[in-house]
Amino acid sequence: MQPINKSSAVKDSLVVLDTQCPFCSVQCKMRVVKEPDTTGARRFTYSIEGLPNAASEGRLCVKGRNAHQHATSRDRILQPLMKKNDQHVPVTWEEALDAIESKFQTITHKHGADALGVYGGGSLTNETAYLLGKFSRVALGTRYVDYNGRFCMxxxxxxxxxxxxxxxxxxxxxxxxxxxxxxxxxxxxxxxxxxxxxxxxxxxxxxxxxxxxxxxxxxxxxxxxxxxxxxxxxxxxxxxxxxxxxxxxxxxxxxxxxxxxxxxxxxxxxxxxxxxxxxxxxxxxxxxxxxxxxxxxxxxxxxxxxxxxxxxxxxxxxxxxxxxxxxxxxxxxxxxxxxxxxxxITGQGNGQGGREHGQKSDQLPGYRSIENEEDRRYVAGVWGIEPAELPRKGVSAYEMMELVHQQEIRSLFVMGSNPVVSNPNANLVEEALESLELLVVADMFMSETARMADIILPITAYLENTGTLTNLEGRVLLRESTAAAPGESRHDWSILCQLAEKLGKQCYFKYDSAQDIFDELRLASRGGLADYYGITYERLRREGGVYWPCPSTDENGNQGMMFEHEFAHPDGKAKFFPVNSKLPQEIPNEQYPLIMTNGRVLAHYLTGVQTHKSPSLAARNIENYVEMHSATARKHRIEDGEWVEVTSRRGSFSVRSRITDKIREDTVFVPMHWGGLQNVNKATSPELDPDCKMPGFKTSTVHIAPLRLKSLKLEQLL
The missing domain is CATH 3.40.228.10 (Dimethylsulfoxide Reductase, domain 2)
Known part of the structure; x- marks a missing residue:
């Protein structure tokens, strides 16, 4: 690939952006070239090509090749919105931040700091994930922070x-x-x-x-x-x-x-x-x-x-x-x-780094434990507070939704996530969010969760927001983004700093750039299991990526290979653990005879907030579906392509059928990228793994029926 002279490119009305894909955990590097459309059909045209890198070796998939479409979409939220008379109306940043600060203070005064909840995401940069954990514990003083990576890794x-x-x-x-x-x-x-x-x-x-x-x-x-x-x-x-x-x-x-x-x-x-x-x-x-x-x-x-x-x-x-x-x-x-x-195989773009630096309920930066006294002392020292000021551990993401439903959490600040679609038992989650005294959502688009928000804050996209991400193999990468922020959108980390200032905590959040935050993250992670201290922006620019742990700027780290000589337990040994064979938490029966699993499709990502805004990607899968074996379809009198209702003990959703012989007869599969009436999580189980609090997404038992038969039964009843 020939390098482009960026100075001459600007003179020739070209805009050249070297960035990386915002989607999966590979984090492919790519070049986006924007130029005026000479045909007059559009204002600009975009060409995308992969850049050499150690993970994807210059390859891009269909999502990466079309990622610019959502970033340049006319549907971007470009100014703060506040719900007034059940309508979202534009307001100034000052009005939005003042309203959030006032409500936070009121709720804290009446119910305590733990009445505030913070909900993050596994696609946030390391800098924002780190700052979100610090903001929760230092600016708000709440123990209740967790993120959607709880459902991933x-x-x-x-x-x-x-x-x-x-x-x-x-x-x-x-x-x-x-x-x-x-x-x-x-x-x-x-x-x-x-x-x-x-x-x-x-x-x-x-x-x-x-x-x-x-x-x-x-x-x-x-x-x-x-x-x-x-x-x-x-x-x-x-x-x-x-x-x-x-x-x-x-x-x-x-x-x-x-x-x-x-x-x-x-x-x-x-x-x-x-x-x-x-x-x-x-x-x-x-x-x-x-x-x-x-x-x-x-x-x-x-x-x-x-x-x-x-x-x-x-x-x-x-x-x-x-x-x-x-x-x-x-x-x-x-x-x-x-x-x-x-x-x-990490799913989200920063699923690895996002769980290392403090937005998980039981962790502090560097994979430290919030319950470990030595870890608390060290991080408190970096942050300039007393260890006693740090809250203790909170609960997992779905458990936060249960606390919201029980009104123990009265306000929720959501950044980089769409919990009303991604959580199991989505009907309960929707009821919970409706009961909040304040729901704030920071997003690029009007997601299903944003529609419910009292205040929406517009954030920048991957083309505009610089930061580091850690790919699936533990390699830290720098995404430098030089495009101008559209409208009044602001960087997510900047919004946290501005809110901290409103709350009188500005002395703990003095950053002028993402690099400033990363330099503090390096120090906060130093000596931890996920030690980033030896990684700098300069090294990332020079080397293209650095594996963690990397405790020294003079070392090359471990070059990606873990446990060559010892494991990370104090005795240096790994631990065997006997596991019993048992049946899943739900067993098919006469009422719910099928096992429902869910997952992804090539063209979409997470709950579809971004990929649904890409015309090229949306056209590949315009709606959700349920995949079932042909024998199963015959048994349940279902024809290929017809609308069906899938019902579990929790709720139901409606999608089209897709008949195939490439699935077990006792199993149906539904993608996870749609909300509303097509949201598979209206039917998934909220039961959690006792060790890690992962919901049981893959083994809900369901009943399936054609909607035409349901309509016929209703007509007969009438």
């Missing part, structure tokens, strides 16, 4: 912390994938969710790797599998037990690694004595032979990597399910060396 994060002593999405590098001779993709659809990574896997196949995919659907990723384990939703922990059983029976274990670098092996070995492969096969809906085949492929391979994602993690036993896959990694010693390891 919490199971894998907690499993990594318990097993390894630290959570970083990938323990190896993306460049290790082609070196693996066996790859397990458990509950992850790379081809649609992170498509620019697919060449790593095709290269591995060319090198002779066996690819095992665990998924109840035959996805585009499963199409490339050598072994497809079409598992019953909610039985992944049991499946891992079956795989482990075979590894133990065939003695495909690394006994030296186990003895020197792990603890708890004897308990796991004793547990394996009680595991029966035929019981695992019955639970999972798989044949013993295919489980054995997959286990042998993993165990016999010289190098292997296991990846998990939401299919495994978004369950009420997601934490232990991931831990059981980690048992496989430890038992075979396949970690800490080239071509080996474990990876949790």
């Amino acid at each position: 919490s199971a894998a994060a907690s499993a990594g912390n318990k097993t390894f002593g630290v959570d970083r999405g990938l323990t190896c590098r993306l460049s290790d994938i082609p070196l693996a001779r066996c790859i397990v993709l458990a509950g992850t659809n790379i081809a649609e969710c992170q498509p620019t990574l697919m060449p790593y896997f095709t290269k591995a196949k060319e090198n002779g790797a066996i690819i095992i995919v665990i998924d109840p659907r035959i996805t585009a990723t499963a199409d490339m599998a050598d072994i497809h384990l079409q598992v019953k939703p909610g039985t992944d922990a049991a499946l891992a037990n079956g795989l482990l059983k075979v590894l133990f029976e065939e003695n495909l274990l690394d006994h030296s690694f186990i003895a020197n670098r792990t603890s708890g092996y004897e308990q796991l070995k004793s547990h394996m004595d009680s595991v029966l492969l035929e019981e695992v096969a019955e639970l999972t809906g798989l044949k013993e032979a295919v489980i054995r085949k997959a286990a042998l492929a993993y165990g016999l391979a010289e190098t292997s990597i296991i990846f998990t994602a939401r299919g495994v993690e978004q369950q009420t036993d997601g934490h232990v399910a991931v831990r059981n896959f980690l048992n496989m990694v430890l038992a075979t010693g396949k970690i800490g060396k080239p071509g080996c390891g474990y990876g949790a």
Whole structure:
């Protein structure tokens, strides 16, 4: 690619922006070129091309190629809005901030600081995520802050912390994938969710790797599998037990690694004595032979990597399910060396960094614990406050919605998220938000949550807002954004500083740029598990990205490979953990005979707030659907393409049917990118994983019926 001379580009009426995609966790680098449209059809035309980078190697998917469309959309909110007489009307920034400050003060005086809640997002920059946690605890004094990443990475994060002593999405590098001779993709659809990574896997196949995919659907990723384990939703922990059983029976274990670098092996070995492969096969809906085949492929391979994602993690036993896959990694010693390891495929753009620096209810910057006295003293010292002034831990994202519903939380400040669509049990969440004394939403568009807000604050887009993000492999990247902010929109971090000033806390929020915030983040994270101290903007510009942990500006960090010599527990050893095989939290019955799972499609991202504003992306999937097996459709008298109602114990939603033979007969699949009447989360279960508070998105039981039959029954009743 030839570099563009930016000074001459400006003279020639070109605008050249080197940035990175705002969507998934790969964080592909790209160049956006804007120029006047000579045809007269439009004011400007845009051309997009990928820039070389270590993750996607210059590739872009359809989302990245069209990301500029939402950033330049005429639907952007360009000035503060306040609800007056049930209508959102434009107001000045001064009026909006004064109203928020006044209401915050009133609620705090009447109900205490914990009556204020803050709800963030996994797509915010590291700087904004850090500042949101600090704003919550220092400016507001509330313990109630959490974020939508709780629905993304919490199971894998907690499993990594318990097993390894630290959570970083990938323990190896993306460049290790082609070196693996066996790859397990458990509950992850790379081809649609992170498509620019697919060449790593095709290269591995060319090198002779066996690819095992665990998924109840035959996805585009499963199409490339050598072994497809079409598992019953909610039985992944049991499946891992079956795989482990075979590894133990065939003695495909690394006994030296186990003895020197792990603890708890004897308990796991004793547990394996009680595991029966035929019981695992019955639970999972798989044949013993295919489980054995997959286990042998993993165990016999010289190098292997296991990846998990939401299919495994978004369950009420997601934490232990991931831990059981980690048992496989430890038992075979396949970690800490080239071509080996474990990876949790982060979903959101900053799903990794967003959970490291304080917007999670129990964390302080650097992956420190808010309940640890030494951690509290250190961060309080960086912030210039007394440790006693720091609130204690709060609750998880959905539990915050329950507290709102119970009116323990009276005000909610939402930044970078759309909780009325993304939370499970969406009807309760909507009722909760309606009961608030004050709902403030900072967003680019009128999301479903923003429509309910009392005050809406317009924020800048990725083309306009500079900051760092940490991709799925733990590589910190700098996104420099030079486009002018449209209208009266402001950077999210700047809004937090202005609100802090209104609240009389300006002395703690004196920043002139995102770099100023990052420099404080570096110090706050120093010595923590996620140590960013050695990472600077200058290094990021020079090196293109730096892995954490990086404790010194003079070091290159760990170059992406974790646990080569020791794990992060005090004794340096990783921990085995026996996991029981059990049924999902909801079992199909006569009333609710089908298991509903949900997930993503290629063209959309999260709740669709941004991608629905891209004409090119929206045209690919203009509405939601429910995917079901042809035999299931016949049984329920459903025709392809007709509207159906899907009902669970919590509620119902309506979507079109899509009939296929690429899914289990007992399972239906619904994408998660739509709100309103098409919101799958109106029917999902609010039950939470006891270890990490992940909701059970993947295993709700439902009934499905054509709307025409429902209409006919109503006519007969009338």
